Amino acid sequence: MNSAERFVKRAADAKRSSKRVELKEAFNPRSSGGRLELVRDVAAMANSGGGVVVLAGSDVEEELIHEQLVHYAEPEFESFTLEEVTRGGRPATAVVVEAAVTPLVFTRQGRHRSADGAEHIAFTRGGLYFRHGAKSEPATGADVRDFIKRQLDATRSQWLANIRQVMHAPDGAEVAVIETAERDEQGRPTLIRLTTDPHAPLYGQVDPDQSHPYRQKEVIREVNARLGSHEVNAFDILSVRRVHAISEDTRPEFVHVPKFGSPQYSDAFVDWLVAEDERDPEFFARAKTKYLATRPRRRTGTTP
Numbered sequence: 001m002n003s004a005e006r007f008v009k010r011a012a013d014a015k016r017s018s019k020r021v022e023l024k025e026a027f028n029p030r031s032s033g034g035r036l037e038l039v040r041d042v043a044a045m046a047n048s049g050g051g052v053v054v055l056a057g058s059d060v061e062e063e064l065i066h067e068q069l070v071h072y073a074e075p076e077f078e079s080f081t082l083e084e085v086t087r088g089g090r091p092a093t094a095v096v097v098e099a100a101v102t103p104l105v106f107t108r109q110g111r112h113r114s115a116d117g118a119e120h121i122a123f124t125r126g127g128l129y130f131r132h133g134a135k136s137e138p139a140t141g142a143d144v145r146d147f148i149k150r151q152l153d154a155t156r157s158q159w160l161a162n163i164r165q166v167m168h169a170p171d172g173a174e175v176a177v178i179e180t181a182e183r184d185e186q187g188r189p190t191l192i193r194l195t196t197d198p199h200a201p202l203y204g205q206v207d208p209d210q211s212h213p214y215r216q217k218e219v220i221r222e223v224n225a226r227l228g229s230h231e232v233n234a235f236d237i238l239s240v241r242r243v244h245a246i247s248e249d250t251r252p253e254f255v256h257v258p259k260f261g262s263p264q265y266s267d268a269f270v271d272w273l274v275a276e277d278e279r280d281p282e283f284f285a286r287a288k289t290k291y292l293a294t295r296p297r298r299r300t301g302t303t304p
Contacts, residue, residue: 004096007050027060038065047128047130049150066234082094109124223237
């Protein structure tokens with residue numbers, strides 16, 4: 001059983017909220033306060049290493065959560081899924097949240113008014129939230145240390161995996177040492193030669209901030225400025241990327257993913273989106289429909 005399956009099971013069985021489980025028995029997706037608290041809890045779960053938020057009812061849409069995260073938090077975060085569960089004989093929705101690679105920070109204040117007119121602040125601008133027991137609260141020094149430790153552990157595991165690949169390389173394999181010909185002012189290699197032959201051609205480093213200058217919000221702004229007649233949102237872009245399998249591995253000319261940061265996109269990606277929309281006015285709508293069709297929810301039962 002993987003971590004996502006364990007979280008789904010905990011969503012069905014949990015009796016109370018905890019560090020990894022947030023129970024919202026009276027969630028209303030039409031309430032601004034409910035949406036803001038959901039965003040806060042998802043961000044806190046992601047920053048704390050993952051977990052699940054359980055919402056009463058089954059009328060919660062992935063697009064709503066995605067749009068709220070884009071609006072209030074950075075960097076871009078897509079690592080969550082919605083699963084149907086049954087609690088006490090009633091349907092509920094489990095938002096299964098994976099661990100964030102880069103901490104989610106709120107870029108806007110989450111302010112709302114309750115039914116009695118009282119003002120509440122779900123989170124503050126610049127706020128970094130973590131799970132403290134059954135609550136999502138502002139970060140402490142220990143939270144930040146734990147986050148850094150998780151990233152270091154993940155990096156160490158990747159190093160060890162790479163070392164094992166070298167150790168298990170077939171007989172006759174060689175490890176190549178790359179000669180650095182030039183470095184930039186930060187000491188990073190900009191020109192390399194893959195041979196000791198001084199007459200061999202040099203290969204230059206491409207600065208991803210120049211080749212892929214856009215974050216997702218900027219892609220949306222550029223695309224909407226060129227479409228004119230209609231607009232797209234973050235979920236539209238996500239749907240297109242998923243349906244057309246656009247990633248750094250498949251379309252590096254479109255996407256670059258920094259080691260610690262959100263994806264960056266190129267002018268070529270913007271041009272392609274606009275061209276596809278001109279070719280097919282239903283391009284984005286079709287992509288969204290296909291993407292949602294690939295996200296079936298599985299039902300998990302539990303005893304009352």
